[in-house]
Amino acid sequence: MAESVVVCDEATLRALPPATVAPALSGTFSAGQTAVTGTIDACRVGAERILSLSRLREIAAADELAGVDGAFQLAVHEPDRLQLARDAIGHRTLFYAPKSPAGFAYASDIKTLLNQSGASRTLDPRALAAYLSCAYIPGRGTLFRDVKELLPGHTLTCTRDGYDERRFFSLPPECDDETWSEETEKEAIRDLRSLLEATIRDNLDPEQEAAASLSGGIDSSIVVALVQRALGRPLHTLSIAFGAEYKNELEWSSMVARHVGSEHTIVHLTPEAILASLDETHAFLASPIGDPLTVPNAILFRKARELAPYVWNGEGGDPLFGGPKNLPMVLAELYGDGENDTDESSPRARSYYRAHLKCFDELSSLLTEQALAAVAEAPLELEVNPYFEGGRSFVGALSEINVIWKGGHHILPKVDQLSQAAGVRPRSPLFTKSVVEFASRLPPSLKLRGSVEKYALKEAVRDLLPSAIVDRPKSGMMVPVEGWFQGPLLPHARERLLGGALPWDILRKSAVEALVDGKVLGLRPRRGVKIWLLVALESYLRQFT
Amino acid sequence: MKCIKCQTDSKYSERSGGTCPKCRARFAFEPKSGDPFTDPAFAAAIDRVSAHDAVRFTHTNLYYELARAGRRTNAKKVVFLAIGFLGLVLGTLAAVGSGSIALLVVALAVAVSGIVLGLRAKPNPTPALTQPTFSSLLDKWSAAHGTPSKLVQRAAPASATGRKAPLAKELATYSFDRAVICDRPETVDLLLANNFHFENNCAILSVTGYPEAVFGPVLEMLRRNPKIEVYALHDASAEGHELARKLATSPEWFRGIGRVTDVGILVKHAARLRGLWSASRQTTPRAFGDLTAEENAWLSVYALELAAIRPEQVIKRLFRAMTQPGTQVTTDDGGIFFVGGSFGGSDVGTSDGGGDSFG
Numbered sequence: 001m002a003e004s005v006v007v008c009d010e011a012t013l014r015a016l017p018p019a020t021v022a023p024a025l026s027g028t029f030s031a032g033q034t035a036v037t038g039t040i041d042a043c044r045v046g047a048e049r050i051l052s053l054s055r056l057r058e059i060a061a062a063d064e065l066a067g068v069d070g071a072f073q074l075a076v077h078e079p080d081r082l083q084l085a086r087d088a089i090g091h092r093t094l095f096y097a098p099k100s101p102a103g104f105a106y107a108s109d110i111k112t113l114l115n116q117s118g119a120s121r122t123l124d125p126r127a128l129a130a131y132l133s134c135a136y137i138p139g140r141g142t143l144f145r146d147v148k149e150l151l152p153g154h155t156l157t158c159t160r161d162g163y164d165e166r167r168f169f170s171l172p173p174e175c176d177d178e179t180w181s182e183e184t185e186k187e188a189i190r191d192l193r194s195l196l197e198a199t200i201r202d203n204l205d206p207e208q209e210a211a212a213s214l215s216g217g218i219d220s221s222i223v224v225a226l227v228q229r230a231l232g233r234p235l236h237t238l239s240i241a242f243g244a245e246y247k248n249e250l251e252w253s254s255m256v257a258r259h260v261g262s263e264h265t266i267v268h269l270t271p272e273a274i275l276a277s278l279d280e281t282h283a284f285l286a287s288p289i290g291d292p293l294t295v296p297n298a299i300l301f302r303k304a305r306e307l308a309p310y311v312w313n314g315e316g317g318d319p320l321f322g323g324p325k326n327l328p329m330v331l332a333e334l335y336g337d338g339e340n341d342t343d344e345s346s347p348r349a350r351s352y353y354r355a356h357l358k359c360f361d362e363l364s365s366l367l368t369e370q371a372l373a374a375v376a377e378a379p380l381e382l383e384v385n386p387y388f389e390g391g392r393s394f395v396g397a398l399s400e401i402n403v404i405w406k407g408g409h410h411i412l413p414k415v416d417q418l419s420q421a422a423g424v425r426p427r428s429p430l431f432t433k434s435v436v437e438f439a440s441r442l443p444p445s446l447k448l449r450g451s452v453e454k455y456a457l458k459e460a461v462r463d464l465l466p467s468a469i470v471d472r473p474k475s476g477m478m479v480p481v482e483g484w485f486q487g488p489l490l491p492h493a494r495e496r497l498l499g500g501a502l503p504w505d506i507l508r509k510s511a512v513e514a515l516v517d518g519k520v521l522g523l524r525p526r527r528g529v530k531i532w533l534l535v536a537l538e539s540y541l542r543q544f545t
Numbered sequence: 546m547k548c549i550k551c552q553t554d555s556k557y558s559e560r561s562g563g564t565c566p567k568c569r570a571r572f573a574f575e576p577k578s579g580d581p582f583t584d585p586a587f588a589a590a591i592d593r594v595s596a597h598d599a600v601r602f603t604h605t606n607l608y609y610e611l612a613r614a615g616r617r618t619n620a621k622k623v624v625f626l627a628i629g630f631l632g633l634v635l636g637t638l639a640a641v642g643s644g645s646i647a648l649l650v651v652a653l654a655v656a657v658s659g660i661v662l663g664l665r666a667k668p669n670p671t672p673a674l675t676q677p678t679f680s681s682l683l684d685k686w687s688a689a690h691g692t693p694s695k696l697v698q699r700a701a702p703a704s705a706t707g708r709k710a711p712l713a714k715e716l717a718t719y720s721f722d723r724a725v726i727c728d729r730p731e732t733v734d735l736l737l738a739n740n741f742h743f744e745n746n747c748a749i750l751s752v753t754g755y756p757e758a759v760f761g762p763v764l765e766m767l768r769r770n771p772k773i774e775v776y777a778l779h780d781a782s783a784e785g786h787e788l789a790r791k792l793a794t795s796p797e798w799f800r801g802i803g804r805v806t807d808v809g810i811l812v813k814h815a816a817r818l819r820g821l822w823s824a825s826r827q828t829t830p831r832a833f834g835d836l837t838a839e840e841n842a843w844l845s846v847y848a849l850e851l852a853a854i855r856p857e858q859v860i861k862r863l864f865r866a867m868t869q870p871g872t873q874v875t876t877d878d879g880g881i882f883f884v885g886g887s888f889g890g891s892d893v894g895t896s897d898g899g900g901d902s903f904g
Binding site: 029032119177327328330331332333334335336339351354355357393394444445446449450451473521522523524 | 581595596598599600601713715716718719721722737738739740741742743744746747748749758759762763766769770859860861863
């Protein structure tokens, strides 16, 4: 195993392979047109690999899309109708504008859709409130009032009479803890290991070099260990750090790299490199994502392209197998949430938004009165409540909402869009349809066991990794946004937020000024996270100005 | 007195009927009628205890904040200093007028004694403000200006005190990595109201069995984690001094399980908060082997409630304790617990903004 350290500043960034926008899928409904367009990546149905759009169309025509594992977006134009389809769990995106000047229009990203359809660019305050609360926009709504997102696992059929959406994939029901014995539990853990190994085998090209991102957390470590074993030779692993002055996870990622024997590269990202990639990265995203790791992820993909055509990652372990954010929700369930007044409705939904630790509790100060009135017409909480009423256990319901919301609107599209832009293909073996189905069936006790999160996943790979990695508490990959926005990036943030593309008919400028000026009160103001959220939004909106 | 609504300063004769002559807003207090605070002073206390309306606080927190204001205006100190300065001025004038050196010496002696005694005068050990007076002041304030927005109005959130449905069996199987065990239910309420449990992944209970509706199940959940980190948060009192040891050694709590850290107020912390002390609740004074004779003597007479510390400081201290290891203490009966750092010091309450997913 070898370990190298690369400092990635602006100059290094310029020397990396350039990122390019993937060709967009777009069109409009017009009678008489026949065509099949779309994209596929790593698609299978049963043991069969799907190699062409025409085969995917056959499967769609037979109403068997629910059996397809992999990433796809599909548009089938027939003389009297248009059918759109998006993969089961949301790797690839599709957006549509039902009443644009060009008629019913669709595209794989919003910018293409607006440019080609002439749809209105009026922003939707409710979607913006959702973004400020979650750092992504869940559900059908998008930042633009007249643009909708086709949900993962859905088809949309458009005819002269209108359009109709239909769900073709649902998460299977959860097993009851009562029906599980010690033996069935051991069997499930063995089955999970077999499933992960098979998923990696099916997606691995042994002739090609392989790279993997490695944070040192359990999820990426599992993937690295399994891929290295399947590959039979060292793979390239990449970790990120942000300079010696900030906390990092390098101790853990290097431990894993040494343990499996990978060719390990540590990429030190400077604040200047982050700044230089900011607008480019957000322009590659179909919808805004305010997670501070988005830009580091994008740079890592570009760096990985020098090493291998495929980049493996550990995305999905948290939402599928009962990762962090579940315990705070359990505590809120036990004790109540101190921020919820006793007479407020939807306490679970409010706690769920609050658990994102973004700006849910600041909406009343950040949004204008007009925007708040628009949000009040259809409160955000209403979208969360059904998940808690669907018959799953509490932890099962949290898993379901995390898979559908965060998986399909944040994690998977982000990985897909940023890796495509960098010219590499993403492989997320913990977040495939078959693994989602497996995890959905697991009883809650195999996700959260006592205070141990992701119990089944950890037990399935215990022999592959040092116990220090398997049993270490979750710490999360930290991006030093607090330090950046108290120091080197603050002037830039001020300029961007107060003089950039933020919509002042929806956002209250005085509140943004107070945030930038450090006049944010509270025990843990999390100012850096909030500034990043707005910087990412401004960066995304820039491309539309 | 200034109106807290429009900032207009008015004389007593101008605010007949207890209202501001300009904006007609009602005053809560009238110092001329014997109220010990003005409206602006009471508002300032609320602002301080709530860290500028950012932190929730209990009735007792506000009581001590007002008592702290009284402590600053220490009557003994004022009287002695006044005697000293008056002695100096009047004595000098009299001596100059009469030409008497003896008078001048006496005047200077009175002045120096007054000033020295004034500077060295300690406040009374306990607050002059009584609880009934405070309650009546708060009622007056609330009637004029509304209840302070960050005042903890209720006991522990509804689901913990009055669950409509029994605790789901599923929830009872989980556990947590951390717990704060308090000596008073009121501290539990304070932490829950500030969402400390939610933001820090941390269960909270009182040693007295509060909140009743979840106490048993939560304690069972905590005892299920062999690596549980327990933080004992308490008054500087005989009972508080024993809390960490009790948690670390009692089979009903965490004997042989996890690690207990004492993050409460230690007796040695109490000296600088003289004036906010309360009477000891000990009926039979005990001598603790790990305390000095002076500390044991203090404990036999006094206590210092945790509520005398501003909530912001208490919560930040907990943040710190959860990120910094304490010092190990071995008790006489073989128990081991840890003592966290002292109150004050740098804040660790900043987040470094984790990303959601990577790798």
